[in-house]
Amino acid sequence: MFSSYQKKQPPEAANQGSREMRASTPSKRTAAKICHHLSPIEPVSDGEDILMAGVEAMAEDQALDPLEESFKSMDLAMDAVIVDEEQANNLLNSVIELDVNGSNPMDSDYVPPICVRAAGGLQSAIDALPIVGLDESVVDILNRDDETDEDPDNPESDEEKDNDVPSFPGPEKVSVEDDLVDQPACIAFNSSLARMVNFLQLPIKKCYYREDQMGTECDATPPFQVKFLKRGSATIIEWFCIHGHKLWKWNSQPVLKYSMQGGDFMVATNILLSGNNFSKIALFFWYMNIGVVSQKSFRLMQSHYFIDSIKEFWEEKKRAAIIDRLRAKDSVVALADGRMDSPGHTAQYCTYTTMENESKDIISVVTVDKRQTNCNSVIMEKHAFIQTFDSLLENLNITEIVTDAHMHFAALMGYVGGGALSCHREA
Structure with a gap:
C-alpha cells in the first residue's frame, strides 16, 4: 500500500488553493490533487507534516514509476499514433x-x-x-478477415446467409462495346412494369437490415413497398420495407463507368451520328412522355467522347482510304459548298464540305469560326474554300471545282488559278 502525506498550509494559502481548484476543470483538479499528495519531489518534514492514521509510511527507495506510467496511459500513445476507427x-x-x-440578434434567419x-x-x-501530399496515394488494405469476393452492391452478409437470404444481382456493367452496341431494346410502360413487380415478390422472408451499433434486426415482412424513379431515359425500381430500409434496386439499363447509363449514352451518340439535333429528339421524347438525357449531359458527352472519336475514325480510316484511292486518278472533279449555322450576317460558324463527283465520297470537311476572319461572316465561306483546296491540291489532281454562284470564288479562281482551273457555277 502506498503512503500519503498532506502538508499543512496557512488558512490564506488553503483558501487560495481551493479557489484555484474550483476554477480548473474536474479532470485537472483531480490530477492536481493526486499529484500533490503523491509527489516524490517535494521534501517531507516531520515537524510540519502529519501522518495520516491507518496508512503505513512509504519506503524511501520505493519508486513511483509504475504509478506515473498509469497516469500517462490515460492519454493516447503519441509515439505509436494509433487511432481506432470506432473511437x-x-x-x-x-x-x-x-x-x-457573428450572430445578429435582429436577424431571425441567421x-x-x-x-x-x-x-x-x-x-x-x-x-x-503523417501528412499525405498531393503526389502520394493512400490505398486501404483490408484485413484478411474482411476480404471477400462478394459484390459490394450486394447487401448479403454472413448473418444473412444463415437466414437463407438470396444473393441479389447488382447492376449490369458495361465492360466492352459489345455489351452495349447492337443490343436490342424496347419501349416499356411503367404500368406494365408495376404489374410484373407486384406479381413477382422478392425471395426473402423478412427484411435483412441490421443496426450496426446495437445489432437490432428489422422484423418487417413482405409484401414490400415498390418505388419507381425516372433517371434520364431509364426507369429505376426500388424495394423498401415498411420501416424504410432499401432492399434492392433494379435499373432498366446497363451502367457504364462513373454510373453513366447505357441508354442515355446510346441516345446521345445516335443523335449525332444520325444527323439530328437534340432539340427535335427531345421534343419527340417529350410528346411520348419518355425520359431523355438532359441537354447539359448531351453536350458534355458530345465534347468528351463523340467529337474526337468520330473525327479520329474519319480522318485515319475513312478519309485516308478515299484519298489513297483517288490519288491514282488523272482527273478529279470536286463538288464543294458551305453552310452557315444561321442565316444572314450573324453567322458564327461555316462548315465547308467537299465531295468527289464520281464516287460521291466526302473528301474534306472544314469548319471556320468568324473570329478567324476578323468577325466578318461574309468572307467565311471564301476562307473555308481556300483552306480546303490548299490541303486537297497537295494530294489530288483536281481539274474541276463545282460550287455555288459566289463572286468571291470567281475572282479568286481567275486570279489564283490563272485559267488552270475552271469554276462551274451551279444553275
Whole structure:
C-alpha cells in the first residue's frame, strides 16, 4: 500500500488553493490533487507534516514509476499514433463548437455555424498523423478477415446467409462495346412494369437490415413497398420495407463507368451520328412522355467522347482510304459548298464540305469560326474554300471545282488559278 502525506498550509494559502481548484476543470483538479499528495519531489518534514492514521509510511527507495506510467496511459500513445476507427467516429469523443460571435440578434434567419471536432488526446493523436501530399496515394488494405469476393452492391452478409437470404444481382456493367452496341431494346410502360413487380415478390422472408451499433434486426415482412424513379431515359425500381430500409434496386439499363447509363449514352451518340439535333429528339421524347438525357449531359458527352472519336475514325480510316484511292486518278472533279449555322450576317460558324463527283465520297470537311476572319461572316465561306483546296491540291489532281454562284470564288479562281482551273457555277 502506498503512503500519503498532506502538508499543512496557512488558512490564506488553503483558501487560495481551493479557489484555484474550483476554477480548473474536474479532470485537472483531480490530477492536481493526486499529484500533490503523491509527489516524490517535494521534501517531507516531520515537524510540519502529519501522518495520516491507518496508512503505513512509504519506503524511501520505493519508486513511483509504475504509478506515473498509469497516469500517462490515460492519454493516447503519441509515439505509436494509433487511432481506432470506432473511437474516432464516436460522438462521445467529439466536441461541438457553436460560433455566436457573428450572430445578429435582429436577424431571425441567421443560423450560427457549428463545428464538430475531435477532443482531448484523440485530437492530439490525429494531429500527429503523417501528412499525405498531393503526389502520394493512400490505398486501404483490408484485413484478411474482411476480404471477400462478394459484390459490394450486394447487401448479403454472413448473418444473412444463415437466414437463407438470396444473393441479389447488382447492376449490369458495361465492360466492352459489345455489351452495349447492337443490343436490342424496347419501349416499356411503367404500368406494365408495376404489374410484373407486384406479381413477382422478392425471395426473402423478412427484411435483412441490421443496426450496426446495437445489432437490432428489422422484423418487417413482405409484401414490400415498390418505388419507381425516372433517371434520364431509364426507369429505376426500388424495394423498401415498411420501416424504410432499401432492399434492392433494379435499373432498366446497363451502367457504364462513373454510373453513366447505357441508354442515355446510346441516345446521345445516335443523335449525332444520325444527323439530328437534340432539340427535335427531345421534343419527340417529350410528346411520348419518355425520359431523355438532359441537354447539359448531351453536350458534355458530345465534347468528351463523340467529337474526337468520330473525327479520329474519319480522318485515319475513312478519309485516308478515299484519298489513297483517288490519288491514282488523272482527273478529279470536286463538288464543294458551305453552310452557315444561321442565316444572314450573324453567322458564327461555316462548315465547308467537299465531295468527289464520281464516287460521291466526302473528301474534306472544314469548319471556320468568324473570329478567324476578323468577325466578318461574309468572307467565311471564301476562307473555308481556300483552306480546303490548299490541303486537297497537295494530294489530288483536281481539274474541276463545282460550287455555288459566289463572286468571291470567281475572282479568286481567275486570279489564283490563272485559267488552270475552271469554276462551274451551279444553275
